[in-house]
Amino acid sequence: MELVIGQTQRSVLAFAYSRSHGFLRHCHTLKKLSVFRIAAFHSTAGLNNLSDRRHGPLTLSSLGFKFEDDKCEARKKEAGGEIRSIKSGMKLSLTKTKPVKNLSKNASVKKAVEIDGAPFAAKTFSELNLSPLLIDRLEKVGLTVPTDVQCAAIPTISQNHDAIIQSYTGSGKTLAYLLPILSEVGPLKKCNEEDPSDQKPGIEAVIVAPSRELGMQIVREVEKLLGPEDKKLVQQLVGGANPSRQEEALKKNKPVIVVGTPGRIAEISAAGKLHTHGCRFLVLDEVDQLLSFNFREDMRRILEHVGKRKGSQTSCTVGPLARRSERQTIMVSATVPFSVIRAARSWGRDPLLVRAKCVAPLDSISITAPVSLDQNSNTASTPYTVTQGAADSLPPALKHYYCIAKGQHKVDTLRKCVHALDAKSVIVFMNHTKQLKDVVFKLEARGMKAAELHGDIGKLARSTTLKKFKNGEMRVLVTNELSARGLDVSECDLVVNLELPTDAIHYAHRAGRAGRLGRKGSVVSVCEQPEVFVVKKLQRQLGVPIQPCEFAEGKLVICEEEETEKLVEVSG
Numbered sequence: 292m293e294l295v296i297g298q299t300q301r302s303v304l305a306f307a308y309s310r311s312h313g314f315l316r317h318c319h320t321l322k323k324l325s326v327f328r329i330a331a332f333h334s335t336a337g338l339n340n341l342s343d344r345r346h347g348p349l350t351l352s353s354l355g356f357k358f359e360d361d362k363c364e365a366r367k368k369e370a371g372g373e374i375r376s377i378k379s380g381m382k383l384s385l386t387k388t389k390p391v392k393n394l395s396k397n398a399s400v401k402k403a404v405e406i407d408g409a410p411f412a413a414k415t416f417s418e419l420n421l422s423p424l425l426i427d428r429l430e431k432v433g434l435t436v437p438t439d440v441q442c443a444a445i446p447t448i449s450q451n452h453d454a455i456i457q458s459y460t461g462s463g464k465t466l467a468y469l470l471p472i473l474s475e476v477g478p479l480k481k482c483n484e485e486d487p488s489d490q491k492p493g494i495e496a497v498i499v500a501p502s503r504e505l506g507m508q509i510v511r512e513v514e515k516l517l518g519p520e521d522k523k524l525v526q527q528l529v530g531g532a533n534p535s536r537q538e539e540a541l542k543k544n545k546p547v548i549v550v551g552t553p554g555r556i557a558e559i560s561a562a563g564k565l566h567t568h569g570c571r572f573l574v575l576d577e578v579d580q581l582l583s584f585n586f587r588e589d590m591r592r593i594l595e596h597v598g599k600r601k602g603s604q605t606s607c608t609v610g611p612l613a614r615r616s617e618r619q620t621i622m623v624s625a626t627v628p629f630s631v632i633r634a635a636r637s638w639g640r641d642p643l644l645v646r647a648k649c650v651a652p653l654d655s656i657s658i659t660a661p662v663s664l665d666q667n668s669n670t671a672s673t674p675y676t677v678t679q680g681a682a683d684s685l686p687p688a689l690k691h692y693y694c695i696a697k698g699q700h701k702v703d704t705l706r707k708c709v710h711a712l713d714a715k716s717v718i719v720f721m722n723h724t725k726q727l728k729d730v731v732f733k734l735e736a737r738g739m740k741a742a743e744l745h746g747d748i749g750k751l752a753r754s755t756t757l758k759k760f761k762n763g764e765m766r767v768l769v770t771n772e773l774s775a776r777g778l779d780v781s782e783c784d785l786v787v788n789l790e791l792p793t794d795a796i797h798y799a800h801r802a803g804r805a806g807r808l809g810r811k812g813s814v815v816s817v818c819e820q821p822e823v824f825v826v827k828k829l830q831r832q833l834g835v836p837i838q839p840c841e842f843a844e845g846k847l848v849i850c851e852e853e854e855t856e857k858l859v860e861v862s863g
């Protein structure tokens with residue numbers, strides 16, 4: 292099994308999981324390098340600690356990487372594609388490149404073959420070197436097979452790397468970072484009697500999420516794994532809840548993991564009630580949203596305090612894996628614009644970009660490229676440039692449609708849409724609260740069970756509504772951007788944009804509420820005729836076909852459209 296990754300004229304850090312030798316190899320060279328082959332992966336592989344790199348220069352050949360110039364050229368020709376360069380002249384691999392206009396269908400087929408043969412394909416969680424207690428617990432809760440992004444992220448995080456985890460919505464990114472953390476901290480961790488830090492209680496992981504709902508969802512995921520006896524070892528610090536109670540709980544329960552929103556974490560930290568200097572993991576979930584202006588001051592405090600031990604020494608080398616002295620920073624999102632890459636470089640230590648079946652050093656990413664999701668832009672041709680297109684942020688099984696309706700007919704169109712697609716669980720997105728309430732009222736008046744979810748309703752009502760929707764007690768949830776990020780309702784099979792999202796990133800997160808974890812799902816954008824150009828733009832930016840449709844006689848009818856057909860053809 293092999294994975295071909297790219298070459299660079301600048302420094303290259305690559306690592307490989309070796310099936311036969313059972314260790315991961317790092318390499319680092321400043322010279323122009325050929326495309327090289329990464330050895331096959333062994334799930335039980337360990338990694339040499341980053342500190343190994345301090346022990347002198349390493350070269351690819353000294354680490355056993357095979358140079359593949361000729362073979363790679365042959366592959367390129369065979370694939371009918373090309374390894375194209377970005378501005379820096381860096382050559383790029385075919386791996387995980389999204390089909391773009393100038394690639395033939397053959398190229399796509401070849402890429403799929405390479406991806407299938409990639410080394411990140413553990414069949415069970417036990418292959419990923421997690422703690423035995425955690426694997427037992429995973430089995431108890433019915434989780435046995437890791438997703439692609441989990442296969443790539445778990446070994447990377449377990450081996451102390453800072454990381455950006457990027458993968459499409461609903462691909463299991465939460466467990467991708469939770470499992471390696473729970474394998475190292477708390478009651479399910481690997482047994483390591485000699486480690487002196489094991490005796491030291493305290494918060495060992497801080498997870499930051501941009502919304503209360505997402506924070507609570509992560510808490511529930513951790514509680515599920517910790518089990519009823521130990522669930523108090525995770526503490527929520529989300530806004531909207533009583534801060535004094537949270538402070539009391541921190542004192543009483545002595546959690547090892549805290550999950551919260553930036554404002555509340557920063558507030559309790561500033562009050563001197565949250566001691567995170569010895570913290571080992573800082574996770575920023577939906578990191579691109581956490582970078583927004585609203586969170587700036589709170590995030591600054593968090594970044595300055597979490598895991599910033601005074602007078603920290605070099606890594607503690609007790610135990611099977613050398614441990615880092617300062618915190619490990621993990622950033623997560625389905626959409627990773629360049630602002631995140633820049634942030635990762637300044638906040639983290641040699642962070643790696645982890646995507647499904649692909650791990651790359653950030654050094655291989657050009658920061659000079661424009662922050663764009665535009666399929667027509669240069670970024671479309673750069674596999675490690677995560678802004679290459681939001682298509683990588685969207686579940687592959689999702690189908691995208693749009694239909695035209697006048698404002699006053701939108702609710703009727705919505706009802707027809709729900710019936711035509713026979714959708715069981717529908718999330719409707721709107722931009723304005725007043726219109727949102729009207730839609731709920733009209734749907735209910737016409738016999739369709741619906742509820743509203745937005746920031747203007749109380750936190751209790753929000754929790755109750757969400758619970759009911761998840762339990763299937765109502766068919767339609769009408770909401771706004773609040774629910775676009777992270778909300779995990781497995782049964783959701785239809786997302787309707789009753790008002791268009793502001794850009795491709797917002798579209799991707801809204802759309803990703805449906806079709807989670809490989810399930811089927813549809814996204815229908817209902818717009819007025821003058822807005823069609825916005826849909827066309829989204830289509831170009833996303834690189835996925837958004838087909839025009841109508842709802843007639845209880846069925847979805849796909850309309851003919853020249854441009855869409857062309858795009859479908861191009862996207863293969």
Ligand SMILES: Nc1ncnc2c1ncn2[C@@H]1O[C@H](COP(=O)(O)OP(=O)(O)OP(=O)(O)O)[C@@H](O)[C@H]1O
Nearest residue numbers: 436437438460461462463464465466625777779808
């Ligand atoms: N290995 C697995 N096996 C079965 N179910 C899984 C596995 N990993 C995750 N899941 C489930 O898949 C669903 C989606 O996972 P998760 O919410 O982590 O996705 P995500 O990639 O973070 O999505 P988003 O980008 O929208 O936040 C969750 O219900 C989760 O419990």
